[in-house]
Amino acid sequence: MFAKRVQNMTPSATIEITSKIAELKKQGVEILSFNIGEPDFDTPENIRDKGKEALDLGHTRYTPAGGTIDLREEIAKKLLKENNLEYTYQEIIVSNGAKQALMNALLTLCEEGDEVIIPSPYWVSYIEMVKLTGAKPVLVDMEESDNFNLNIEKIKESITDKTKCIMINTPNNPTGAIYTETQLREIGNLCVENDIFILSDEIYEKLIYDGEKHVSIGTLSKEIKDKTILINGVSKSFAMTGWRIGYAAGPKDIIKAMTNLQGHMTTGPNAPAQHASLEAFRNSNNSVEKMVVEFDRRRKYLVDRLNNIQGITCNLPKGAFYAMPNVSSFYGKSWENYKIKNSMDLTNFLLEEAKVAVAPGEAFGIDDNIRIAYSNSMDNIVKGMDALEKALKKLK
Ligand SMILES: Cc1ncc(COP(=O)(O)O)c(C=O)c1O
Known part of the structure; x- marks a missing residue:
């Protein structure tokens, strides 16, 4: 029998x-994919060139467990x-992606019996990551009518003497919410007063x-800074999703413990990708700004289209690259063999009928x-919105 930590993992609703x-594509069916959480742009050319150069320069061996000093210094300058x-x-560790x-x-801070507060909707992996440490995820629902902003009162009510940390993600996947300075200050002070660590996932910081x-x-x-572990990355x-470079910045003793852990788990982050990432921080050539202009154009069009479909309402996301339309008015409806009871049923229906792939809200x-x-x-x-509407x- 496998270990409990694996048995206890909930299979992702997106799997x-x-x-x-994959099955439909194998049968030659063309699917319009809106379920994937990565930019559709290529890694900028100058960064790709650095990646190629890395191999010729011999950046093909182990680096220090926490990443090269060069890259950590570059991240310090960026921060x-x-x-x-x-x-x-x-006070910085480079890892194989923000995920690591x-x-x-989490593995450094949490253990059996601890509680971790996660505002909901949440990014799918947070729950399973917390469960892997033995701690308990405590979900706190944020309101769609409030644009999924942080509800400080609700978070306050969920604090117990077992609360070890809170995971916040701004700009947010999946809601696109951006937390304001006031909200963050209130949460920060609450965490200081209650001796709670803050995992601040800022991976979408530039997509606003x-x-x-x-x-x-x-x-x-x-x-607040002393209680915070900032998480970010180049993905x-x-x-650069496939390069797998992320980082954390925080108090020296925590970063040291995280580095020990990482050293035993994966030795260190990918060496050529670290070299290429130096270029991303030093010379991004406005690639992010260009991406943001295009994402913004799509965001406005998409949300406008969605709000013009009868039965759908959709908040305008402020950041990241996701929209979260409310589709609950379709629950209870049917067509031929399809009976729509929830977001999973609707996702399946859209995939089979419209050949449009979205992610079910249930997963978040x-x-x-x-x-x-x-x-x-x-x-x-x-094309996707035409098919979805039809x-x-x-x-x-
Ligand atoms: C909120 C959030 N945090 C972290 C990550 C992981 O990023 P990385 O590719 O650096 O592991 C993602 C990726 O989808 C994400 O959405």
């Missing part, structure tokens, strides 16, 4: 969809310049629209909605 998509946060390279950085932090501002919670006071900002803790990623071309978004009209 079913992903395997169905100071862009986020107004002062960290030394010893999050897992390192309408002049919104990203605030790093650690800038709000020294006391979303530089279209909110069954009234589906998640549509606009990390797909404008042409495909137009299919939904069949449901009576």
Whole structure:
């Protein structure tokens, strides 16, 4: 029998969809994909060139477990310049993706009996990551009518003497919410008062629209910074999902423990990808800004289309590249053999009938909605929305 930690993992609701998509594609069916959480842009050329150069320069061996000093120093410069946060390279660890950085932090802080507060809707992996440490995820529902903003009162009520940390993600996947300075200050102070660590996942920090501002919670006071582990990476900002480079910045003793852990688990992050990432931080050539202009155009079109479909309402996301339309008015409707009871049924219906792949809200803790990623071309978004609208009209 396998270990309990694996048995206790809930299979992702998106896995079913992903395997169905693979099956359909194998049969030659063309699927318009809006279920994937990665930019559709290529890694900028200068970064790719650095990746190629890395191999010729011999960056093919183990690096220090926490990443090269060069890269950690470059990240420290970035954090100071862009986020107004002062960290030394010893307070930074580079990992194989933000995902590993999050897992390192949770394994370092949490154990059996601890509780971790997670505002819901949440990113799918948070729950399973917390469960892997033996701690208990405590979900706190945020309101769609409040644009999924942080509800401080609700979070306050969920604190117990077992609460070890809170995971916040701004800009948010899946809701696109961006937490304001005031909300972050309140949460930060609450955590300081109650001796709770803050995992601040800022992976979408650069994908923000309408002049919104990203605030790093650690800038709000020294006391808050001392309780914060900032998580970020190159995946979303530089279209580098496959390179697997993420990082964490935080108090030296925590980073040291995370580095010990990482050393035993994966030795260190991928060496050539670290070299390429130096270029991302040093010379991004406005690639992010260009991506944001295109995402913004798609965001406005997509949300406008969705709100013009009878039965759908959709908040305008402020950041990241996801829209979360409320589709609950279709629950209870049917067509031929399809009976729509929840977000999973609707996701299956859209996949089979419209050949449009979305992610069911159920996977993110909110069954009234589906998640549509606009990390797909404008042409495909137009085609996808036409097909989705046509299919939904069949449901009576
Ligand atoms: C909220 C959030 N955090 C972290 C990650 C993981 O990023 P990485 O590719 O750096 O592991 C993702 C990826 O989808 C994400 O959505």
